[in-house]
Amino acid sequence: MYFQFANQMIYEHSQRLFSLCNFPPCKDSEKSLSPEVVGAISEQFKQQQEINNQLLGIIEGYKTALSDFKNDLRELEEQRRANREQTNRQLKQLQASFDSQSEQMKKHIESRDKEMMEYIRSSQKQQQQHLLETAAAPEEERENKKGFFARLFEN
Numbered sequence: 001m002y003f004q005f006a007n008q009m010i011y012e013h014s015q016r017l018f019s020l021c022n023f024p025p026c027k028d029s030e031k032s033l034s035p036e037v038v039g040a041i042s043e044q045f046k047q048q049q050e051i052n053n054q055l056l057g058i059i060e061g062y063k064t065a066l067s068d069f070k071n072d073l074r075e076l077e078e079q080r081r082a083n084r085e086q087t088n089r090q091l092k093q094l095q096a097s098f099d100s101q102s103e104q105m106k107k108h109i110e111s112r113d114k115e116m117m118e119y120i121r122s123s124q125k126q127q128q129q130h131l132l133e134t135a136a137a138p139e140e141e142r143e144n145k146k147g148f149f150a151r152l153f154e155n
Contacts, residue, residue, distance in 0.1 A: 033041075
C-alpha cells in the first residue's frame, strides 16, 4: 500500500514536472517512466533533499542559539537575583550601622546634656554661695569695725 501511494505521488509529481520542464508525458502506463524523467526527478529530489538538509542545519543553529540565549537569560536572572539579595543584605547592614550610630549619638547627647545640667547647677550653687558670702561680708565688716569693748559687751 505504501508503495502504491509512493508511486502515485511520484507519478503526480512527474506530471507536474513535465508541464514545467516540457517533457512529454509518459503514455505507456502509470508505472513506467522514461529514463530522462526519472533522472530529472532524481536530480530534483537530490536538490530538494540538499535544501532540506541546509534548512535543517539552519533550524538546528537557531535552536542552539535559542537554547544559548535562554541559558544566558537564566544566568542573568540568577545574577540579578544574587545582586538584589546582596544589595538587600548591605542595606540591612547599613541600617543596623545607622541605628547603632544614632543610638550612640543619642547616648552621647544625653550624657553631655546631663553633664551640662550638673555644671549649670553647680555653677548656680557657687553663684548663690558667692552672693550669700557677699551679702554676709558687710555685716562682718561692721562687726570688725566695732571696737574691742563694743564687741565684748554686745551680748
